[in-house]
Amino acid sequence: MWDFCTATLPNYRMKIFSYILLFQLITFLAVGQEIKAPSYFLEFIEENPEKFHLTYNDNSGKIIKWRDNExxxxxxxxxxxxxxxxxxxVSNGGIRPVERIDMEEIQKFDTxxxxxxxxxxxxxxKKKLLKNKVRLREVVSGLINFATDANGDFLMSRLGLDSVQRAVGTFHMHTTTTLYPISSAIIHVHNPFMENEQEFMHRIKNENLNDFRQNVFQLYDSLNQDSLGILKDSFQFNPEKHKVYSGLLTEHLPMGIISDYNLLIQNINMRSKEVFWNDMEEExxxxxxxxxxxxPTMAKHYKHCGRLVYSTVNSVSISLYGTMKNGRTAQLTATFENLTETEHIDLALVINDFGFSMIENKEYLQKVIDKIDVIRLKK
Structure with missing residues (x-):
């Protein structure tokens, strides 16, 4: 989620943005509590079939596909x-998960x-900070469980830019476009040097994808080398333009096919050798x-489970897999895009309930299947 300087926003807007920003933490800590199946999603997908992509499958034979190969x-x-x-x-012995990373090395990619x-x-x-240092393992955990974009930029640096970009091929995600440092891209589109707004907007809107990535990588390289934080301290942001500037990034975000991502998390869920080899599973x-x-509630019902939620100013996505102790396995990947502010808030606040209801609540799952059937009949 993109969130610049919300403390300076007017109170009513600050509450809205803060609530959206906090939803990931709230659901993260409360995931073991009772999940309430959200009826809003059923209404939304029927009324807005052009605004979402969804794919789901489980080992009972249930399959849902909607625009999942686009x-x-x-x-x-x-x-x-x-x-x-x-x-x-880690499995190759190239890095140590317990290596201590100074938080400043991560925060230099964040504003x-x-x-x-x-x-x-x-x-x-959780008492995981020691003298402002955190284990490398926690950086990865924060990237997945909090979607902290600066962690991603740091990992590009620590793992090697080429290695991260080659991961698209290493893990058979060939339809995904070239990876780039997303946190640096967020900074890039927020006019950090306070250029003339009209000229800045015109320039960013007219950047082709190659020029955009080149400029983002230049900023990323500068931030990566900015050990004293001089560049970061020079940035200035206009919080009133947050939504407008954030929208500039939408067309440049990584592209892919969500059915491929659902297959990826299915392989993870099944502990397939397609994605895990040597000792990768343990880490x-x-x-x-x-x-x-x-x-405790998760541990009671699941053998293992993984979830990634990501949100921008006009989109929300979830990718979730789980293997339950009763033998049930399920995977869900869904993206919701081109959202109005109200739609974004309503979807973001219950995206966690939606995901877990899909894989835990058979009655709710059937309602989603029925809605997709209705949408197809209307086409």
């Missing part, structure tokens, strides 16, 4: 690939966002799944 924006779902590349390098603050507060609460459990599975 190239579309996948945004932060690419962070699954970052985490897989991390576990691959005082709420997501970074929430993750930092969580680390403090995946520690870095990605442990935060969810540490909840």
């Amino acid at each position: 190239l579309s924006t996948v945004g932060g779902l690419v962070y699954w690939l970052y985490a897989l590349e991390y576990t691959r390098q 005082y966002s709420n997501k970074m603050k929430i993750w930092s507060d969580y680390l403090s609460y 995946w459990i520690n870095a990605v799944e442990a935060p969810l599975m540490s909840d």
Whole structure:
């Protein structure tokens, strides 16, 4: 989620944005509590069939597909690939998961966002910070469970830019477009040097994809080398333009096919050798799944579970897999895009309930299947 300087927004807007920003933490800590099946999603998908892509399957034979083979924006779902590349390098002995990373090395890719603050507060609460240093494993965990974009940029640096970009091929995600540092891209489109707004907007809107990525990588390289934080301290942002500027990034976010991502998490769920080899599974459990599975309710019902939620100013996405102790396995990947502000808020606040209701609540799952059938009949 993109969240610049919300503390300076008018109170009513600050509450809205803060609520959206906090929903990931709230659902993260409360995931073991009772899940309430959200009726709003059923209404939304029937009224807005052009605004979502969805794919679901489980081992009972239930399958849902809606626009799941179309190239579309996948945004932060690419962070699954970052985490897989991390576990691959751990299994090869190239990096140590317990290596201590100074938080300043991560925060230099961030500009005082709420997501970074929430993750930092969580680390403090869990006593995972030692002299402002955090284990590399926790950086990956924060990327997946809090979608902290700065963690992704840092991991590009720590794992190697080429290695992260090659992960698209390593893990058979060939339809995903070239990966780039998303946090740096967010800064790039927020006019950090306070250029003339009209000229800045015109320039960004007219950047082709290659020029956009080149400019983002230049900023990323500068931030990566900015050990004293001089460049970061020079940035200035206009919070009143947050929504307008954030919208500039939408067309440049990573693209992919969500059915491919659902197959990816199915392979993860099944512990397939397509994605796990050597000792990768062990570190995946520690870095990605442990935060969810540490909840007693989750541990009671699941063997393992993983979830990635990502949100922008006009989109929300979820990718979720789980294997339950009763033998049930399920995978869901869904993206909702081109949302109005109201739609975004309504969807974001219950996206977690939607995901877990899909894989846990057979009655709700059938309602979604029925709605998709209705949509097809209307086409």
